[in-house]
Amino acid sequence: MRIGELAERTGVSTRSLRYYEQHGLLRARRSTNGYRSYSEDDVRLVSEIRALLAIGFKLEETRPFVDCLRQGHSTGGSCAASVEVYERKLSEIDQEIRVLLNRRAEVAAQLSQACPGCFVRG
Amino acid sequence: MRIGELAERTGVSTRSLRYYEQHGLLRARRSTNGYRSYSEDDVRLVSEIRALLAIGFKLEETRPFVDCLRQGHSTGGSCAASVEVYERKLSEIDQEIRVLLNRRAEVAAQLSQACPGCFVRG
DNA sequence: CTTGACCTTGACACGGGCGTCAACGTTTAC
DNA sequence: GTAAACGTTGACGCCCGTGTCAAGGTCAAG
Numbered sequence A, B: 001m002r003i004g005e006l007a008e009r010t011g012v013s014t015r016s017l018r019y020y021e022q023h024g025l026l027r028a029r030r031s032t033n034g035y036r037s038y039s040e041d042d043v044r045l046v047s048e049i050r051a052l053l054a055i056g057f058k059l060e061e062t063r064p065f066v067d068c069l070r071q072g073h074s075t076g077g078s079c080a081a082s083v084e085v086y087e088r089k090l091s092e093i094d095q096e097i098r099v100l101l102n103r104r105a106e107v108a109a110q111l112s113q114a115c116p117g118c119f120v121r122g
Numbered sequence C: 001c002t003t004g005a006c007c008t009t010g011a012c013a014c015g016g017g018c019g020t021c022a023a024c025g026t027t028t029a030c
Numbered sequence D: 001g002t003a004a005a006c007g008t009t010g011a012c013g014c015c016c017g018t019g020t021c022a023a024g025g026t027c028a029a030g
Helices: A003-010 A016-020 A040-054 A061-070 A080-114 B003-010 B013-024 B040-054 B059-072 B080-114
Strands: none
Touching: A003 A016, A003 A040, A016 A040, A061 A080, A080 B080, B003 B013, B003 B040, B003 B080, B013 B040, B040 B059, B059 B080
């Protein structure tokens, strides 16, 4: 299929698909006219990328998952490198949560000082 | 005092001070030679801005606090507009925390599926 | 042949706060 | 006098994924 159909089937803009390719995450055969040509596997691959981006992964972090799929695994997360990224991401998220909790406490403290009558739940 | 001294006393780069001025948060008198001239009050003002930025405020969101200080209040948070920003910020932070918690759960779920032996605390 | 839908590459814009450099004026110290 | 340290404005870069536009090639339908 061509890029337009892949875009439609995955819900991803052609701009993004070309961007993924530019960064080596998506590879396309080329037709004789120069058009990109994709297979069914690429639909899954793009879906995997989007699913990861949706839960806060950076594009670069999806690379191990993409490689994993290319190596024939049914799931992008089945490889050791992917598991490592999962675990690293977990700790990053935990760290961000800690930062936000600290910020929240700080803001709440300042608010209650500036406005003693304001009740701050939490 | 001139910009270099203000930068040193507040620990803020001159670049940042000019940036704040460019966005109307900091105002400087000008000496005859064109140099910016600051007062003691500006030290407090810059400190207020930095304290707010440090807890996740956007620069624009510090404006009510700055205005509040300019109106003679001893604390930037003593004005109604500031309190509103505090409260809005609190709910924004809460929302971000919820998003991160959802992401964490999602990542943990995918990890435990990809690697059943991996123990995920939380 | 023309129209229009599709494809190609390349490039600019965004947001946000700041680093950093250029090119130049001023003041201070020697 | 001159060098160093300071000041000025203006501009570009960064991150990062995407929108959007430009200028063109390709193909199917009429």
